[in-house]
Amino acid sequence: xxxxxxxxxxxxxxxxxxxxxxxxxxxxxxxxxxxxxxxxxxxxxxxxxxxxxxxxxxxxxxxxxxxxxxxxxxxxxxxxxxxxxxxxxxxxxxxxxxxxxxxxxxxxxxxxxxxxxxxxxxxxxxxxxxxxxxxxxxxxxxxxxxxxxxxxxxxxxxxxxxxxxxxxxxxxxxxxxxxxxxxxxxxxxxxxxxxxxxxxxxxxxxxxxxxxxxxxxxxxxxxxxxxxxxxxxxxxxxxxxxxxxxxxxxxxxxxxxxxxxxxxxxxxxxxxxxxxxxxxxxxxxxxxxxxxxxxxxxxxxx
Numbered sequence: 001x002x003x004x005x006x007x008x009x010x011x012x013x014x015x016x017x018x019x020x021x022x023x024x025x026x027x028x029x030x031x032x033x034x035x036x037x038x039x040x041x042x043x044x045x046x047x048x049x050x051x052x053x054x055x056x057x058x059x060x061x062x063x064x065x066x067x068x069x070x071x072x073x074x075x076x077x078x079x080x081x082x083x084x085x086x087x088x089x090x091x092x093x094x095x096x097x098x099x100x101x102x103x104x105x106x107x108x109x110x111x112x113x114x115x116x117x118x119x120x121x122x123x124x125x126x127x128x129x130x131x132x133x134x135x136x137x138x139x140x141x142x143x144x145x146x147x148x149x150x151x152x153x154x155x156x157x158x159x160x161x162x163x164x165x166x167x168x169x170x171x172x173x174x175x176x177x178x179x180x181x182x183x184x185x186x187x188x189x190x191x192x193x194x195x196x197x198x199x200x201x202x203x204x205x206x207x208x209x210x211x212x213x214x215x216x217x218x219x220x221x222x223x224x225x226x227x228x229x230x231x232x233x234x235x236x237x238x239x240x241x242x243x244x245x246x247x248x249x250x251x252x253x254x255x256x257x258x259x260x261x262x263x264x265x266x267x268x269x270x271x272x273x274x275x276x277x278x279x280x281x282x283x284x285x286x287x288x289x290x291x292x293x294x295x296x297x298x299x300x301x302x
Contacts, residue, residue: 003075004073004074004075004082004084005075005077006037006077006082007029008028008029008030009026009027009028009029009035009037009084010026010027010029011024011025011026011037012024012025012026012027012034013025015036020038020040020053020056020153020154021038021039021040021041021081021083021153022038022039023036023037023038023039024036024037024038024039025087026084034087034089035072035084035085035086035087036084036085036086036087037082037083037084037085038082038083038085039080039081039082040053040056040080040081040082040083041079041080042076042079042080042081043079043080053081054081055155055156055157056083056152056153056155057071057074057081057083058157059129059152059155059156059157060083060085060152062127062129062157063123063124063127063129063152065119065120065123065124066119066146066148066274066276067116067117067119067120067123067146067147067148067149068120068123068124068148068149068150069085069086069088069140069148069149069150069151069152070085070086071083071084071085071086072084072085072086085150086148088140088141088142088146088148088150089142089143090140090141090142090143090145091140091141092136092137092138092139092140092141092150093113093136093137093139093140093141093197093201094135094136094137096136096141097136097200097201097204100204102204104202104204104229104231105201105202105204107231107232107233107236108266109201110198110201110202110232110236111236111262111263111266112145112147112266112270113139113147113197113198113201114194114198114239114257114263115258115263115266115267115270116146116147116148116270117134117139117147117149117194117197118194118254118257118258118263119254119258119267120147120148120149121134121149121187121190121191121194121254122253122254122255122258124149124155124190125187125190125253125254125255127157128157128158129152129155129156129157129158130155130156130158130165130185130186130187130189130190131149131152131154131155131190131193132154132155132156132165132169132170132189132190133151133153133154133155133169133170133171133174133193134149134174134190134193134194134197135171135173135174135193135196135197136197136200136201137151138150138151139197144274144275145273145274146274154169154170164184164185164186165184165185165186170193172213172216172217173196173206173208173209173216174192174193174196174197174206175216175217175220176188176189176192176193176220176248177192177220177221177246177248178248180217180220180221181221185248186248187253187254188248188251188253189248190254191243191251191252191253191254191257192243192244192248192251194243194254194257195207195240195242195243195244196208196244198236198239198240198243199225199228199240199244202228202229202232202236202240203226203228203229207225207226207244208220208223208225221246225244228240233262235260235262236262239257239260239262239263243257258279267279
C-alpha cells in the first residue's frame, strides 16, 4: 500500500461495476493523467476474506506487461480498498461485439486479439498467476489498438509447491471442462477461456449456451460447438478448435500458441505497430519448443 489518497484524484465519471468493486475514471491532480480507480468495500468481511480481496493488489503488482492493465498503486481509505490502474480508453471487447450488431469482425482484428491476449497470458503464467476470468468484458483496448487483460479480481497466485488450483470461480459460459467437473485446473483453463473468446469474436455468440448452469456444464463436457463461420481461415478455425480441446493435456499453452506459424507471422508486425520491440526468436524458442508429433499438447499446427 502507498501514501496515496482519494484527494490525489478528481473523479471524472463512474465506469461501472467489476467482479469485485465499483470502477471510476479519475484524473490525477499531480499531472492530469487519466487513470482508473477500483473501489472495494472491506466492511463486513473477515480477516481471511480481506486478505483474499487484497490478493488483487498482490497479483497486479507482480505483472508488468504491455498486454496487461498496468498497476499504479493502492491505498485503503474509509475501510475501502482503492486500486489505481491504467485507463484503456478504447473500452472492452464485450462492447465491441455488441456494436457489431451482427456484422462479422475482420479476421486480422481477431488475430490481433489472439496474439496480444496470448502475450499477456504468457506473462501471467510465467509468474504462476492464473487469471481465471478471461472473457470479452475483461479484455480492453486503448487508443493505439493495444489489447490488455484486465480485472484480476479473481486471479490466483499459485504457491511454489502447487501447479493447480481447485476453487471454482469465474464466468460459467467460459468454464473449462475440468472446472465443470470440479477437478484441479491450471493455466490451460485460461487458454480454454481464450478459445471461448475467439469463438465469440468470430461468431458473435459464446460457443456453449444453455438455460441453466447444469445444462451448460453438460454441453461443455459432451458437445462440440457449431463450426466457426466459413469466412474465416482454416488456420483460425484450427487454432480455436485446439484452444477448445476438452482434454487439457492436449490444449496448447499460451507459449505454444505464440509458436503457431500464423501467430508468429503476425506477432512482430503487431508489436511494431504498437511501438513495442520485436519478440526475441531465441528466447521464444527456449521458452517453448516447437510443436512436434511426439508432443500432442504442443501440437498447434495443422
